[in-house]
Amino acid sequence: MGTEVTVVGAGLAGCEAAVTLARHGLSVELLEMKPAVFSPAHALEGPAELVCSNSLKSNDPETSHGLLKQELRRLGSVVLAAADEARVPAGTALAVDRELLSRAVERRLSAYPQIHYRKGVEVRTFPEGDVILATGPLTQEALAKELLGITGQDGLYFYDALAPILEAESIDRSKAFFASRWGKGDEDYLNCPLTRDEYDRFMTALLAAPRTPLAPFEEACYFEGCLPIEVMAERGRNTLAFGPMRPVGLSVDGQRPFAVLQLRSENREKTAYNMVGFQTKLTQPAQRAVFGLIPGLERAVFLRYGAIHRNLYVDAPRVLDERFGLVGLPRVRLCGQIIGVEGYVESLAMGLLAGLFVARKRLGLPVAPPPVETAVGALFHHVRMGGKTRKYEPMNIHFGLLPPCEGRGRAPRRAAARERSTLALEQWLLRLGGPGKEGASCPLCQPQP
Numbered sequence: 001m002g003t004e005v006t007v008v009g010a011g012l013a014g015c016e017a018a019v020t021l022a023r024h025g026l027s028v029e030l031l032e033m034k035p036a037v038f039s040p041a042h043a044l045e046g047p048a049e050l051v052c053s054n055s056l057k058s059n060d061p062e063t064s065h066g067l068l069k070q071e072l073r074r075l076g077s078v079v080l081a082a083a084d085e086a087r088v089p090a091g092t093a094l095a096v097d098r099e100l101l102s103r104a105v106e107r108r109l110s111a112y113p114q115i116h117y118r119k120g121v122e123v124r125t126f127p128e129g130d131v132i133l134a135t136g137p138l139t140q141e142a143l144a145k146e147l148l149g150i151t152g153q154d155g156l157y158f159y160d161a162l163a164p165i166l167e168a169e170s171i172d173r174s175k176a177f178f179a180s181r182w183g184k185g186d187e188d189y190l191n192c193p194l195t196r197d198e199y200d201r202f203m204t205a206l207l208a209a210p211r212t213p214l215a216p217f218e219e220a221c222y223f224e225g226c227l228p229i230e231v232m233a234e235r236g237r238n239t240l241a242f243g244p245m246r247p248v249g250l251s252v253d254g255q256r257p258f259a260v261l262q263l264r265s266e267n268r269e270k271t272a273y274n275m276v277g278f279q280t281k282l283t284q285p286a287q288r289a290v291f292g293l294i295p296g297l298e299r300a301v302f303l304r305y306g307a308i309h310r311n312l313y314v315d316a317p318r319v320l321d322e323r324f325g326l327v328g329l330p331r332v333r334l335c336g337q338i339i340g341v342e343g344y345v346e347s348l349a350m351g352l353l354a355g356l357f358v359a360r361k362r363l364g365l366p367v368a369p370p371p372v373e374t375a376v377g378a379l380f381h382h383v384r385m386g387g388k389t390r391k392y393e394p395m396n397i398h399f400g401l402l403p404p405c406e407g408r409g410r411a412p413r414r415a416a417a418r419e420r421s422t423l424a425l426e427q428w429l430l431r432l433g434g435p436g437k438e439g440a441s442c443p444l445c446q447p448q449p
Helices: 012-023 064-074 078-085 098-110 141-151 196-208 229-233 284-291 344-362 375-385 410-432
Strands: 005-008 028-032 055-058 093-096 115-119 130-133 157-162 165-167 177-181 184-194 259-265 272-275 302-304 307-312 329-334
Touching: 005 012, 005 344, 012 028, 012 078, 012 098, 012 115, 012 344, 055 064, 055 344, 064 078, 064 344, 064 375, 064 410, 078 093, 078 098, 078 344, 093 098, 093 259, 098 115, 130 344, 184 196, 196 229, 196 284, 284 302, 329 344, 344 375, 375 410
Parallel strands: 005 028, 005 130, 028 115, 130 329
Antiparallel strands: 055 093, 157 307, 165 272, 165 302, 177 184, 184 259, 259 272
16 A cells, blocks of 8 residues: 555654554655754654653643643553653653653554654655645744745744753752652652842843844744743743742741752653753853852753754644645645644644544544544644634643633632543544444554554
């Protein structure tokens, strides 16, 4: 059987789309430009590389991110299964060893003979036939120009920033201590506490530090959920102390510190730690100097400096149809961050949906989008309708995207939303072919190889 669908990009969304197609029996060509070509933010040769944080956010089903993961596990997400395998301690968050995750996803791809995974192929123009474009927010220039030529856009983008990664042995353990994240979960985070005076010195240096300049034609347009710390600091000297550095649930000699930097392990060996919430565009010398003012990091060795990169996304409600196809070229569908969802899990969710939409059409089967009462459906609704009355912007999953539930108090309303979501997802699966615990006919519900 020849190739029936081409998926461009073996990131989280592309891998999820490819497996969804293969589980429906379709032949898939999965094209990835690495290792022949790397974007400025990528380093690993394998698929499903995490570029920014190594955390996929909360695993707690009482949160919106946990609810989305719960739904995607029910839908058989291949990337989440790999993430569970590659998990590292991070309290209630699902954090992973990046290299283990990539290898786990690649093993799963190889288990499907329908998937032809081709590395080192840079796609500069749209392939023939059905295409799913999952090239992400760092889509290479040639393909981005062709895409923007069809959509008619000339500059929809925002900036994303990376947090530094430090060598574990270079952190002064006499000043840092292990504890949970904000009083929840196990003691998986290494904490560097600051007094008020230490925090003030740090803030003064941070606000005065040189930053990596933007190109003259570029506008600083950041995603609110991933602001550089220096941009947050400009909003007020205590912004960080009440934001990523808030010392919730922490104590030093019986006293709560004024602020704290939390470090999360990057790998299972705990040889590297990520500076949680410290995405930055400071110059590299400034990062060494400013972050060295934090107690415990005076001699820190940087395995990766914080950085900034341009993220591209399309105005999805206006340029994509109801199944993620380009209005001007519907055989080409988009998924992942490039369609305006922010976050790893949100991106792979849209990859799963794109694969489902293409597979059902190829097989001559009807498919309704997931109901808006589900987290997956709420994200779909954002992509379809999120910019109809205002400027379209990237969005993480949150309970505000779901229809409101009646009742007093946030906890009861969210509990009702989770219960409603579970029921709505099962009803949707029944319409797709039935999840039947004794033997499902819907490929999404079948066991993975």
